[in-house]
Amino acid sequence: MSDLLERLRGRGWRLTAQRRVVAEVLDGDHVHYTADEVHARATERLPEISRATVYNTLGELVSLGEVLEVSTDGRAKRYDPNAHHDHHHLICSQCGTIRDVHIASDPMAALPEPERFGFAVSEVSVTYRGVCPNCASA
Amino acid sequence: MSDLLERLRGRGWRLTAQRRVVAEVLDGDHVHYTADEVHARATERLPEISRATVYNTLGELVSLGEVLEVSTDGRAKRYDPNAHHDHHHLICSQCGTIRDVHIASDPMAALPEPERFGFAVSEVSVTYRGVCPNCASA
DNA sequence: TCTTGACTTGGACTTTGTCCAATGTAGGAT
DNA sequence: ATCCTACATTGGACAAAGTCCAAGTCAAGA
Ligand SMILES: [Mn+2]
Ligand SMILES: [Mn+2]
Ligand SMILES: [Zn+2]
Ligand SMILES: [Zn+2]
Numbered sequence A, B: 001m002s003d004l005l006e007r008l009r010g011r012g013w014r015l016t017a018q019r020r021v022v023a024e025v026l027d028g029d030h031v032h033y034t035a036d037e038v039h040a041r042a043t044e045r046l047p048e049i050s051r052a053t054v055y056n057t058l059g060e061l062v063s064l065g066e067v068l069e070v071s072t073d074g075r076a077k078r079y080d081p082n083a084h085h086d087h088h089h090l091i092c093s094q095c096g097t098i099r100d101v102h103i104a105s106d107p108m109a110a111l112p113e114p115e116r117f118g119f120a121v122s123e124v125s126v127t128y129r130g131v132c133p134n135c136a137s138a
Numbered sequence C: 001t002c003t004t005g006a007c008t009t010g011g012a013c014t015t016t017g018t019c020c021a022a023t024g025t026a027g028g029a030t
Numbered sequence D: 001a002t003c004c005t006a007c008a009t010t011g012g013a014c015a016a017a018g019t020c021c022a023a024g025t026c027a028a029g030a
Helices: A004-010 A017-026 A035-045 A051-063 A133-137 B004-010 B017-026 B035-045 B051-063 B133-137
Strands: A068-070 A078-080 A088-092 A098-101 A120-131 B068-070 B078-080 B088-092 B098-101 B120-131
Touching (some): A004 A017, A017 A035, A017 A051, A035 A051, B004 B017, B017 B051, B035 B051, B051 B078
Parallel strands (some): A088 A120, B088 B120
Antiparallel strands (some): A088 A098, A120 B120, B068 B078, B088 B098
8 A cells, every 4th residue: 555645646635644644554454444443543643633534534545446435234334445456354243353355256147137127236245244263262 | 024923922022002013114025224214104103103112123123033134334224124035135326225136146155165264154145236227317 | 935725623513323210001910 | 800010112311423614724836
């Protein structure tokens, strides 16, 4: 994600300290933070960053396709910087941990034409749930 | 769902007017209402039913496995009385309409052992998104 | 260095949902 | 048929997650 800021500048973004910090927090793929978690971690680096700015920046990153929104349960959305490699999610039903997973067949191909009801289907996500090893042993 | 009330009585439920009305609203499969939509429809039949009771009853029905919770976007959860036939969902990304769909292959089989990371995987849901015919023509 | 439109901020507000003490009632007991 | 009481309902306070806005700040081009 080091070149993310470059791409964003290319799109006319002003490079503010706040945006830089949000990008840094999301850097190092494989995280799935809530907005509040992003805010907490951003605050460690830039104490006065506001919640509103974190929400604004996350929303912009999602619009640009640089970050994915993951709605797991009915709780807070999670933000996923791993937007450039197709993947799905495996979620622990007890502790909420999320892992990226890669699956063996294309789920888009599994939806027969008559089951599409005239929709222009453009996206599919597969969510697996179960108990993680950590929760199982406890 | 006519025998739902029988099953519930068998489980020791008191058959109150409120519970009856919530069950009636969810009757006739293929609906995916939010709690507030259930409340609005329940109010037409029983004007003084409270929001708290609708939430309580929906929660109980979910615990009993009679109704499924569907978390689509980050908005209100939807309640799905079609709990006894496996199915997945196709959602219009513009208007939010939900359709039940049946898929051709088993998505559980698509997750290879090494991608399970020691989880005891018990559940999988597939969500398709696209533009419905109605929204496409508008 | 100056200027200005874009960005940030704190707080009010909204939506969705939970919790609780007070009140009501379904259904078994008499 | 009536009584009893444990369970259910209610309204309103509260909480979590997110949006919106007017006022102040600042990145970056001139
Ligand atoms: Mn992910
Ligand atoms: Mn359904
Ligand atoms: Zn776990
Ligand atoms: Zn639509």
